[in-house]
Amino acid sequence: MDFNLSPEEEAFREEVRDFLAENLPPKHERGTDFLQKVWLPKVREKRWVGFSWPREVGGGGGSVMQQAILKEEMTRAQAPPLGTSWMGLQWVGPGLIAYGTEEQQQRFLPGILDSEVVWCTGYSEPHCGSDLAAIQCKAVREGDSYTVNGQKIWTTLAMASDWIILLVRTSTDPDDKHAGITCLLVPMDAEGVTVRPIKSMSGVSIFAEVFFDDVRVPIADRLGRQGEGWQVTVMALANERSGISEVEGLLRSLDRLKALAKSSVRGGRPALEDPDTRRKLARMETTIESMRFNGLRALTRQLQGEGPSSETSINKLHRTTLEVEMGELGLLLQGNAGGLMRGAEPVPDGGRWQRMALSWPELVIGGGTPNIQKNIIAERILALPKD
Ligand SMILES: Cc1cc2nc3c(=O)[nH]c(=O)nc-3n(C[C@H](O)[C@H](O)[C@H](O)COP(=O)(O)OP(=O)(O)OC[C@H]3O[C@@H](n4cnc5c(N)ncnc54)[C@H](O)[C@@H]3O)c2cc1C
Structure with missing residues (x-):
C-alpha cells in the first residue's frame, strides 16, 4: 500500500x-x-x-x-x-441511514448527532450471544403494532439509555433462523420494559438484563422490513473498523507500562533492565506495530471499495491478548502494591492495572469472543473448512 x-x-x-x-x-x-x-x-x-x-x-x-x-x-x-451515544453513532445511525424510512431518519438521527438521545443494543440473550441467530425474544404482530415478550442480557448502558435497538423473532423457520429476525426500535420507558443492572467483578455496573413483558411497539418503529433484522444488523455493525486508532491507545498504555518498569525495582535494579520484562515489553510493542500494519491493510481494502474485511478480527484478537498481558505485567511490576484495591492509597498509576486486570473478561468477550474471531480468521482468511 x-x-x-x-x-x-x-x-x-x-x-x-x-x-x-x-x-x-x-x-x-x-x-x-x-x-x-x-x-x-x-x-x-x-x-x-x-x-x-x-x-x-x-x-x-x-x-x-x-x-x-x-x-x-x-x-x-x-x-x-x-x-454521548456511542452505539447510536456506531451502528444505530448507520442502520437508520441504510434501512430507515425518511420519517425515522428525521425523528432519530438529530438526537444522536446532538448527543441528546442515548441508545443501547438488545442483541444477546441468556442462552445466545455468539450464535445470535438463535434469539428467542418474540414479537407478535397485532394490527399496527408488535407485542414483544422475552429477555435480553449484557445490555451495555441499558440503565442510562433512552432507546434500544432490539432484535426479535417474528417467525420460526428451522431451516432459516436468520429470516425470522426483525429489528425494532423501542423507548426504554415503554410500559413493560424492566431493567435490572448486573454488577461485574470490577465493582461497576456497565450492563444489565432487560425484560420485555407485553411491550407494544408500533410498526412505524420497525427498522427495515419484517424478517430483515439480520441484514440490518450485519450492515450496521460493518462500519469503519480498521482499528488504526486503537493502536494509539495501546501505545500509550505501553508507555505507561515502560514508565512503571523504570520506577519498579527487580533484584536491586530497575525492572526495565530485567531481561524477562524487556522481552515482554518488546513483544507487546512488536504486536502493536503488526496491528498498525494489519489495520492499514484493512483500510486499503476499504479504500479500494471492498468494504470492511475479516482482517479486523486479527486486531481484535491481538488487542484482547495484549490487554490481558498488560494488566498482568502491570500488577507484577507493582509487587505487593499490585494487590491493592483501586481507591486505596498509595496505588500506583491510580489503580489503572488493577482495573485492567479485573475487567479483562469484559474486554475479551465484548464484541465477539476470541474463539469466534479465530473461527472468522480460519474460515474467511485462511479458507479452512467450517467447523
Ligand atoms: C463488556 C461487554 C459488553 C457487552 N455489551 C452487549 C450489548 O450492549 N448488547 C448485547 O446484546 N450484548 C452485549 N454483550 C454480550 C456479548 O455480545 C456476548 O457475551 C458475546 O457475544 C458472547 O456470547 P455469550 O456470552 O452468550 O457466550 P457464548 O456464545 O455462549 O460463548 C461461550 C463460550 O463458547 C465459545 N463459543 C461459542 N460459540 C463458539 C463456536 N462456534 N466455536 C468456538 N467456540 C465457541 C465462546 O468463545 C465462549 O468461550 C456484551 C458483552 C460484554 C462482555
Missing part, C-alpha cells in the same frame, strides 16, 4: 491538529461542563460527529481516509468522545 497521504488528506490532518491545539485544554483544566457545553457543540459544528454519514442527513460526508485520520488524531490527543 501507499503510506503517503494526498495533499488534501495532509491538509485535513493539519486542520484536525490545529483544532485540537486550539480547543482541547489539558485534562485537569477541562472542568465538569467541558464535554457537554464546550467540546460537543464545537465538534458538532465541524460536522465531525457522524463524520462518515452523508451530509444530507446531518453528517460530515467524510471519506474513509479522512475518518481514519480524524479517529487517529483524536485518540492520539486523548480527546473526549465525539458524542
Whole structure:
C-alpha cells in the first residue's frame, strides 16, 4: 500500500491538529461542563460527529481516509468522545441511514448527532450471544403494532439509555433462523420494559438484563422490513473498523507500562533492565506495530471499495491478548502494591492495572469472543473448512 497521504488528506490532518491545539485544554483544566457545553457543540459544528454519514442527513460526508485520520488524531490527543451515544453513532445511525424510512431518519438521527438521545443494543440473550441467530425474544404482530415478550442480557448502558435497538423473532423457520429476525426500535420507558443492572467483578455496573413483558411497539418503529433484522444488523455493525486508532491507545498504555518498569525495582535494579520484562515489553510493542500494519491493510481494502474485511478480527484478537498481558505485567511490576484495591492509597498509576486486570473478561468477550474471531480468521482468511 501507499503510506503517503494526498495533499488534501495532509491538509485535513493539519486542520484536525490545529483544532485540537486550539480547543482541547489539558485534562485537569477541562472542568465538569467541558464535554457537554464546550467540546460537543464545537465538534458538532465541524460536522465531525457522524463524520462518515452523508451530509444530507446531518453528517460530515467524510471519506474513509479522512475518518481514519480524524479517529487517529483524536485518540492520539486523548480527546473526549465525539458524542454521548456511542452505539447510536456506531451502528444505530448507520442502520437508520441504510434501512430507515425518511420519517425515522428525521425523528432519530438529530438526537444522536446532538448527543441528546442515548441508545443501547438488545442483541444477546441468556442462552445466545455468539450464535445470535438463535434469539428467542418474540414479537407478535397485532394490527399496527408488535407485542414483544422475552429477555435480553449484557445490555451495555441499558440503565442510562433512552432507546434500544432490539432484535426479535417474528417467525420460526428451522431451516432459516436468520429470516425470522426483525429489528425494532423501542423507548426504554415503554410500559413493560424492566431493567435490572448486573454488577461485574470490577465493582461497576456497565450492563444489565432487560425484560420485555407485553411491550407494544408500533410498526412505524420497525427498522427495515419484517424478517430483515439480520441484514440490518450485519450492515450496521460493518462500519469503519480498521482499528488504526486503537493502536494509539495501546501505545500509550505501553508507555505507561515502560514508565512503571523504570520506577519498579527487580533484584536491586530497575525492572526495565530485567531481561524477562524487556522481552515482554518488546513483544507487546512488536504486536502493536503488526496491528498498525494489519489495520492499514484493512483500510486499503476499504479504500479500494471492498468494504470492511475479516482482517479486523486479527486486531481484535491481538488487542484482547495484549490487554490481558498488560494488566498482568502491570500488577507484577507493582509487587505487593499490585494487590491493592483501586481507591486505596498509595496505588500506583491510580489503580489503572488493577482495573485492567479485573475487567479483562469484559474486554475479551465484548464484541465477539476470541474463539469466534479465530473461527472468522480460519474460515474467511485462511479458507479452512467450517467447523
Ligand atoms: C463488556 C461487554 C459488553 C457487552 N455489551 C452487549 C450489548 O450492549 N448488547 C448485547 O446484546 N450484548 C452485549 N454483550 C454480550 C456479548 O455480545 C456476548 O457475551 C458475546 O457475544 C458472547 O456470547 P455469550 O456470552 O452468550 O457466550 P457464548 O456464545 O455462549 O460463548 C461461550 C463460550 O463458547 C465459545 N463459543 C461459542 N460459540 C463458539 C463456536 N462456534 N466455536 C468456538 N467456540 C465457541 C465462546 O468463545 C465462549 O468461550 C456484551 C458483552 C460484554 C462482555
